[in-house]
Amino acid sequence: MSTVSFPSLQGVMDEEAQVRRACQEMSKSFNALITAHKQHRASTGDARTSSHAKQASLIESFLSGIVQQLVQYEGTRALVRSASSSDSGADTARTQDVARRFSFPMHRVGIFERGVAWEKERNARLAEVRLKKHEAETAPPPARRPSQWDHVQSVMRRQRLEEEELKRKADKEAERLQAEEARARAQLVARAAAEAKLTEEAQREDAAIEAAIKRQQAEAARRKAEADRLAREARAAAAREAERKKAEVHAAFGTKGLERRGSMPNKMVWRVNSPSGLTGNVAHEYRVKDKLTGTRGVSFVMGQSVEQQEEIVQCVLFDQDVFDEHKAALWWQENEHRFAAQQRKNAAAAAAAAAMHQGKPAAAALAAAGRALSSASLAALPAVNRADKQLGGAQNIPPSAPISEMPGGLKRTPSAMLKSS
Known part of the structure; x- marks a missing residue:
């Protein structure tokens, strides 16, 4: 069985650079084609011409070339990663298994599938737009109604319109009344809440004032009691002092005491x-x-x-x-x-x-x-x-x-x- 030889890492990197350059050139060409297509459509309208079909085929071939280049590039990178991860003296059967896996047809990667799906959706949208445009172009013009009898109206229709108008006005009036009633109820609730809050604050203030008055009265009563006690003590002390002085005077001068004579004033x-x-x-x-x-x-x-x-x-x-x-x-x-x-x-x-x-x-x-x-x-x-x-x-x-x-x-x-x- 023959062995598979893999390219070197430097060769793969060179090939990757070439692919990138090719992709950049194809992207530039694709942008140029898109610009030319837009200019052509702007000048000739949306008519399908042979040049337009040719440009569409060129775009499709360009997209398929990009997809093939990307598939080859991704397959080469996967092969190189698998080969570089194994040792140089590894088993030959493992290398052959890697080569056998890459010998089968490569599956489409996610970007290609997304591109194909986007192309299908685009074609469907374009077809729908073309159909609507075609229907609009081929539709017959609307029939014009003669204005001779425009002023004539049916009595039943007039009554129906009047009833509908009355109903509409009644509904509108009912909505207005409901809104006013709801607004009035909200105002009443807000006013009641404000009054309750004011009442509560007034009650708190009255309670605080009453408590302050009670404290002041208690303090005044305490001070009065203290003043009365001090006055009683002072009177008692004064009485005791007077008794003591009287006793000392009595002890010094006897019961008769000092004399006061008119011939010796003061x-x-x-x-x-x-x-x-x-x-x-x-x-x-x-x-x-x-x-x-x-x-x-x-x-x-x-x-x-x-x-x-x-x-x-x-x-x-x-x-x-x-x-x-x-x-x-x-x-x-x-x-x-x-x-x-x-x-x-x-x-x-x-x-x-x-x-x-x-x-x-x-x-x-x-x-x-x-x-x-x-x-x-x-x-x-x-x-x-x-x-x-x-x-x-x-x-x-x-x-x-x-x-x-x-x-x-x-x-x-x-x-x-x-x-x-």
């Missing part, structure tokens, strides 16, 4: 020593400021003691522009120790004077006064020592002096001003 008077223990000598009665503490609004009314013939404090005057009863009580609680010794001595002298006035023997009265003075002095000694330590040493109230030698701010106050009140 002054509160607290009597330190009883007038029965004083001589009542006007020359030794005057008013002096508190030089020890220098407190503003405090002054003393001085007088002469009957027992020891020395000047002592009769009364303490508090200026109402500076002091009230509570401040005066606080001042007296802080400075009461300064007047304790004088009070005890004056009390003993007053007791002796009272005893003499009642007719008791003078010796018994003096002995009783001496005993009272001794016991009072012994009892007051620790307090006097503490007062001396607090004041930095004992400071005695200076004796009385003539008016010309009194320091600035001192005034003489008659005892009649105190006694008359």
Whole structure:
């Protein structure tokens, strides 16, 4: 059995290039033929001539040549691909099988079949067009209707036309009414939806306003309750403070409290020593400021003691522009120790004077006064020592002096001003 020899790959590629060039040349020739055919048809109409038949045969031969070239080209490429995919030392039977497959007639490829189908469809369309054109050319002209009786119409036809016109108008009116009704219903639905939305929004706003009002009322009630509570607490605190101040005033000045006299306007008077223990000598009665503490609004009314013939404090005057009863009580609680010794001595002298006035023997009265003075002095000694330590040493109230030698701010106050009140 003889073996089949295959062309080389380079030869196949050269042949492929030649086929491509041939196809390009045939495509150019085909385009030229198509252009000439169109020009001929434009100049001579659609009449079938011998030249047209010749051109059609040339086109058919050209297409068949293209198809044959493509078939040969595709078969050669398939053969070369099959041969190149096998090894050089492969079995000879496989090569013979490939050659045997290509020895049979080649089937048409897809492009040829599509070309043939397109040609058939084209011929069918052309035949249909030619038939319609022929029928149009050979058809008899339409018969002309005489216009003599055009104005004549049948009564039944007129009635039928009127009925049809009325029906058409009725249908049109019904459609219009239906459209208007549908539009009205849509508007009603839209209006109802808008009203419902507005109502819902209004309800929400009313609910929000009502909730805000309730919150404000609750807040106002809470604030009022808080204010009432604070007011009650403030009143209770003020009452407690007033009671405390009243208790302090009562503890300092007793139940009688401070005196207010018309002869001493704007002054509160607290009597330190009883007038029965004083001589009542006007020359030794005057008013002096508190030089020890220098407190503003405090002054003393001085007088002469009957027992020891020395000047002592009769009364303490508090200026109402500076002091009230509570401040005066606080001042007296802080400075009461300064007047304790004088009070005890004056009390003993007053007791002796009272005893003499009642007719008791003078010796018994003096002995009783001496005993009272001794016991009072012994009892007051620790307090006097503490007062001396607090004041930095004992400071005695200076004796009385003539008016010309009194320091600035001192005034003489008659005892009649105190006694008359």
